[in-house]
Amino acid sequence: MRHLSVPKRDTQTFLKELRSLNWYPEGYRVLRDGEKSLIPISDSAPADLPTSYIIVDREQDAPAAKNWFSLLPKFLSEEIIEEHLGTWPNSHELYSDLLIFKIEREIEQYAQQVALAKIHHSPKIRVVMLDEGVIGEYRVRNLKPLAARFGEQIIDVEGISNLPEETRKTLISSNVKIRENGTSLLLNPSIAYYSSRLAGEREKTVESAIQLKEKLGRPISVADPYCGVGPAVVQLLAQHELVGDLLATDINPEAIKMLKRNLGEIKESWYCKIADALKLNKHQNLLGRFDLLLMNLPHSTLQHLPQLLPLLKTNAPTLLKGWYVVEEEEIPSAEAEFSKVIHQTKTFNGNFKLEIRRQFNSTKVLTRFECRLGDW
Ligand SMILES: C[S@@+](CC[C@H](N)C(=O)[O-])C[C@H]1O[C@@H](n2cnc3c(N)ncnc32)[C@H](O)[C@@H]1O
Incomplete structure (x- = not known):
């Protein structure tokens, strides 16, 4: 590789000049040669350089692009x-x-x-x-x-x-196929919601579901009314005998199309279809049917929750898990409102807590809650 040999003190001036001419090969190093600096010259620079300085030939390894x-x-x-x-x-x-x-x-x-x-x-x-x-x-x-x-x-x-x-x-x-927590998922973020940033949350959901199964001593029934392309349910189903009954619905028809491809086999008793979560409680056969309810519409959780709570069983321990985006300073008042809604079930004796998971924007945070209802 050609190098321009210049006095050390003039290194920066020549470096700048070569860069402005696009003749500096980014990533290559300026070498030392006694009182001189050897500045690398890109291959795209003319063979006859308009300079009175000496051009020397030196080997340099091609730079590995670090990032x-x-x-x-x-x-x-x-x-x-x-x-x-x-x-x-x-x-x-x-x-x-x-x-x-x-x-x-x-x-x-x-x-x-x-x-x-x-x-x-x-x-x-x-x-x-x-x-x-x-x-x-x-x-x-x-x-x-x-x-x-x-x-x-x-x-x-x-x-x-x-x-x-x-x-x-x-x-x-x-349209892509990805791996998440050991499962495969087809998705297309421009037609149905998906975010890899929530992969850690889904891992935790599986852990909570396993605890619930151990508590009940049987496979659990799961309701995911905002399931998207199904990342949470796919991971729950991947666990041996964790899920018995299942509701996986979304208002977006494209999400349900992909969900069906991601699930592969869909049992006849399962409820996997396009649906507005706010209308699920109109179906008598869905009321009091589920052990685990996932609330994943983080901007509207509080408004939707009263309509969805009736899907949970009332005669056994159940688990409500959800996410909520809120102004950080409004967390205490949001906790009080959630608490009011959940206490109406008369099966919750705990303290409702919103746990900050990450910053959502400059003032809002994404929070998570998990409530054990019934006799745990
Ligand atoms: C934040 S995304 C969560 C998707 C999925 N649970 C996940 O983790 O990838 C919320 C989803 O709720 C769906 N949605 C929005 N309003 C809804 C409603 N009223 N009823 C059912 N689904 C709704 C959206 O289409 C979207 O797929």
Whole structure:
């Protein structure tokens, strides 16, 4: 590799100059040579460089890209990168060969460059999408494909839009199959809700369900009225003889389509269909039928709970488990309201507690509650 030999004190000036000309190969090191610095020169620089300084040839190992961020200078100037240090999106969600990331508003104009750096860094990624948040009643993701791997080539938004329609559809499809806590799941976050961030919560749900089964000495009946594509029920069903009866419903028809594929076998007695959770209590055959009730519509838990509680059995110990998004400072008043609703069942003697799981946004938190009802 060619290197420009310059006096040590001039290193930064030349480095800056080479970078501005795009002649600096990012990731390679500046070498020391006595009182001189050897600055690597990229292969794309002309053979005849307009300089009176000496060009020397030195071997350098190709740099291993440590993370996607080390590739960002390929797409954005150092000045821009430095101006926004601390804001660049380090985290992302990886669903098989689909990578999803969010970006702060102040740097959203650089989302394309971030996507290119991320896809260049991960050779197994097929498509990188910007996550513009969940939308609508179905809580589906608003995803924008920004970079894709098309054969040997990496293409950006423009390249994607120039592909023939069928090719484009396949390349940017968000249908994926993933593994979570030892189970397989088909999902598509742009048509049915799914978040890997809740995988830890589901693991805990399995633990709670096993405790309930041990308490009752038999397989338990589970109601998951906001089941999405079924990550929680799939993991409960994967446990030997843990689940007997099952209700898995969602208001989103696409979620139920995927749920059915994820469950494979569906027993005739199970209730797995499209349904509005608020109307389940109109079905007499569902009332007092379940040992475990999962409340996973975290913005509306409190409003929905009175309609769903009647699904729980009243003649045996039962478990109510749910999640709730709330302003952190309003936790005590929310606990009091939940407590009022749950005490109406006359089967709850405990203290209702909302346990903070993580920050939801700058002021709100995602909380979890677990209540043992009946005679434990
Ligand atoms: C936060 S997601 C949880 C999905 C799933 N339990 C999971 O952990 O992936 C909430 C789900 O509730 C569904 N939903 C919204 N309103 C509903 C309602 N009134 N009745 C039933 N499902 C509803 C949405 O379609 C979405 O799939």
